[in-house]
Amino acid sequence: MPRIRRGIMRPQMNRRSLLGAGVALGAGAATTAVATPARAQAVDGADAIVDTVVVGAGLAGLAAARKLVAAGKKVLVLEARDRVGGRVHDIGLANGGTIERGGQFTGPTQTRLQALADELGVKTFTGYNTGESIYYTADGTAIRYTGALPPMDNDSYQxxxxxxxxxxTLASTVPVDTPWAAPKAEELDGQTFASWIEGNVTNANAKTILHLMSNGALSAESRDISLLWILYYIAVSGNETNPGNLTRLISTLGGARDSRFVGGPYQIATKMAAALGSKVVLKTPVRRIVQSGxxxxxxxxxxxxxxSSVVVALPPTLAGRIVYSPALPATRDQLTQRFPLSSIGKAIAVYDKPFWRDAGLNGQVAALTGTTRSTFDNSPPDGSYGALLAFLDGDQMRAVEDKSDATVKQLILDDLTRYFGSKAATPTEFVLGRWDAEEYTRGGAPGFTPPGVLTRFGTAIRKTSGVIHWAGAETATFWNGHMEGAVRSGEQAAADILKG
Incomplete structure (x- = not known):
């Protein structure tokens, strides 16, 4: 079996010397086990050439590889982490359950993700919405309510x-594939969502809810996001036959957070990876891509x-950390420097039962104060144990950056106790995901662009660079930043390669 060459390429190496050493690749392996570097020598075949290398084994990369392999292409997927799934990751609990540490929601018009899940035997269920939600005002007043919006006076509702x-209306003018070509794109991209709110809305309650929507939909502060970007984000919250709208984007029942996957969406990634077998190699971060001839x-x-081709299925900011030779076009490189991921954390507190349901609550909180200002009932479909999901978004995530996990846990439990009572203080298990602190993630979905980025650099988001194709949830033209978008982007990158 040929020896695997280790280490990054030195300048004096050339194509002949690299290929002469031989690389063991999974051209047609029958095994369903994902390979690690130590096992790569056992992968079938000794040919050092494949049709496509996919960088990243998240949903986008795996969807691309799956489509290419189905078309008869020789593919190798290289993943830096010790697992597949990217920003989708479920973990097992001591009570035998599974909890979603990463992406978890799906909803109407997210057709490609749901079709893939159906094909792989992963079912969905509607999230728990029975009972009242809680709105915590800035002065700590708790208001229980039903419906999509907290109670306000008629003037505020209007x-x-x-x-x-x-x-x-503005979002309906934004093309889902070329938002920079929207009418008045320069004007829209020249301001933040916050500045639009302050300049167009005079009602204080309405302003507050709109700022909250920014955190809920993008895990980012309204002052950081281009107005054009949030209009684009609204526009893509649909599909080919259902135009996007803000209500679908921010809603639970009937919206982006309508449903979850039985057993968690991580199964979608692991089942795709299992079918690819040793074509997926873990713990193998890509450092350099050299194009020639x-x-x-x-x-x-x-x-x-x-x-012959490469799919880089990473968020733009991570794709920008690979060294490219020759250098990428300046517009593409500049884009990766200006396209951050959201500052986001996710905690799940597990209990013997979903006790808040007994009090007539659905587990959903929107708050104007606290470390976690957005919660959901994250219990399994049979309610056999209780779980509360607590998000840390934007400023709240950055505020705990230097705090220990134990301190963050206590801050979150303090908030949950304030929201749901003393029983929330003593979970049986507690899971904390600090996505912006992970080496190969550095933030959560979705990414977003500040003012001026889409109109100056947006054209580079999907434009191929030589034989390099770009994929990932942030490149999708529907449900950008969501699991649906990741799957769509990977399938589109594969389709583009197959078209030649």
């Missing part, structure tokens, strides 16, 4: 409704692979 209508050398810590 002002909020008018603002939502204006946003939906219509092909590329992909240089990772443990492998050097030659391919």
């Amino acid at each position: 002002a909020l409704g008018q603002a939502i209508y204006q946003l939906d 219509g092909s590329a050398l992909v240089v990772a810590d443990n492998l050097v692979v030659s391919a």
Whole structure:
């Protein structure tokens, strides 16, 4: 069996010397086990050339690889982490259950993700919405309510409704594939969502809810996001036959957070990876991509692979950390420097039972104070144990950056106790995901663009760079930043390669 070349490519190496060493690749392995660097030598075949290397084994990368393999292409997927799934990751609990540490929701018009889940035998169920939600005001007043919005006076409802209508109307003018070409794109991209709110909405309650929507939909502060970006984000919250709208984007029942996957969405990633078998190699971060003569050398810590095409299925900010030779076009490189992921954390407190349901609560909180200001009932479909999901978004996540996990846990439990009573203080298990602190993540879905980025650099988001194709949830033209978008982007990158 040929020896795997280790280490990054040195300048004096050339294509002949690299390929002469030989690389063991999964051209047609029958095994369903995902390979690690130590096992890569056992992968079938000794050919150092594949048709496509996919960088990243999240939903986008796995969807791309799956489509290419189905078309008869030789593919290798290289993943930096010790697992597949990217920003989708479920973990087992001591009570035998499974909890979603990463992405988890799906809803109407997210057709590709749901079709893939159906094909793989992963079922969905509607999230728990029975009972009342709680709205915590800035002075700590708890208001219980039913429906999509907290109680307000009629003037506030009318002002909020008018603002939502204006946003939906503007969003309807934004092309889902070329938002920079929207009418008045320069004007829209020249301001933040916050500045639009302050300049167009006079009602204080309506303003507050709109700022909260920014945190809920994008896990980012309204002052950081381009107005054009949030209009685009609204526009893509649909599909080919159902235009996006803000209500669908922010809603639970009937919206983006309508449903979850029985046993968690991580199964979608692991089942795709299992079918690909040793074509997926873990713990193999890609450091360099060298293009020459219509092909590329992909240089990772443990492998050097030659391919006719490459799919980089990473968020733009992470894709920008790979070294490219020749250098990428300036617009693409500048885009990766200006396209951050959201600052986001996710905690799940587990209990013997969903006790808040006995009090007539559905587990959903929207708050104006606290470390966690957004919660959901994250219990399994049979309610056999209770789980409360608590998000840390934007400023709240950054505020705990230097605090220990134990301190963050206590802050969250203090908030949950304030929201749901003393029983929330003593969970049987507690899971904390600090996505912006993970080496190969550095933030959560979705990414977003500040003012001026889409109109100056947006054209580079999906434009191929030589033989390199770009995928990932942030490149999707529907449900950008969601699991649906990730699947769509991977399938689209594969389709583009197959078209030649």
